[in-house]
């Protein structure tokens with residue numbers, strides 16, 4: 483096993499920043515052995531099938547396929563989420579959106595919260611895990627993505643998330659209009675033709691999870707302008723965005739009537755989340 487692991491590591495050199503770690507992850511995935519078992523038993527021989535599976539996974543990784551898709555899983559907010567090529571691979575920086583949303587959720591006893599563009603369900607499920615009595619509504623335009631999100635909710639035993647398919651607010655029934663206290667969304671925000679789309683994991687991820695029109699801002703325009711019709715007075719809208727998009731998001735929120743508009747930066751110091759609140763009820 484030690485020789486096989488080393489062979490895998492050698493093949494990943496120059497293809498990834500973490501060849502040793504990734505070779506171990508793929509060996510663990512194909513053999514069912516833990517990392518500790520792999521390290522402690524370098525002379526152990528793997529079955530023919532596990533060896534072939536490992537070699538196949540290394541081939542695919544050398545070809546650029548994301549490690550999360552190869553293993554079918556990614557951890558987010560300490561939740562092990564199933565992922566497939568139908569969903570964006572949840573990013574660590576999106577945990578900032580969860581943190582900020584939880585702070586706003588604490589303002590209500592039992593808020594109604596919507597996660598628009600839920601993908602794997604990462605944001606909705608993290609919020610639901612932290613706040614089990616809350617009603618959480620998760621939407622996506624992709625039926626396949628919602629299939630993964632539902633699967634994650636079942637695997638994690640999280641029962642307070644409802645899933646709806648459709649474009650942004652079209653996914654929500656008329657009964658919900660003016661009833662949502664908080665909207666959180668990590669929409670697509672990359673512009674068509676952005677060179678980043680050719681780098682790292684991005685070429686493998688769904689286009690509709692990444693690209694939002696020619697300027698990357700189309701989804702913000704729709705969500706921000708329509709949100710006031712769905713939120714209660716004093717309701718909050720929280721959006722993840724690209725580091726260079728904060729000013730644009732702020733202006734759109736001001737135009738839509740949001741107050742208390744505040745930006746937040748991720749651990750790398752990059753502006754990543756902007757939130758705003760609707761005015762309180764009149765009178």
Ligand SMILES: C[S@@+](CC[C@H](N)C(=O)[O-])C[C@H]1O[C@@H](n2cnc3c(N)ncnc32)[C@H](O)[C@@H]1O
Nearest residue numbers: 570572599600601622623649650668669670691
């Ligand atoms: C950047 S991904 C975010 C996924 C997940 N919330 C996360 O943070 O990992 C954006 C998601 O929005 C969905 N989406 C794109 N356009 C949409 C639209 N018009 N209406 C609803 N969902 C949309 C995509 O299918 C994708 O799942």
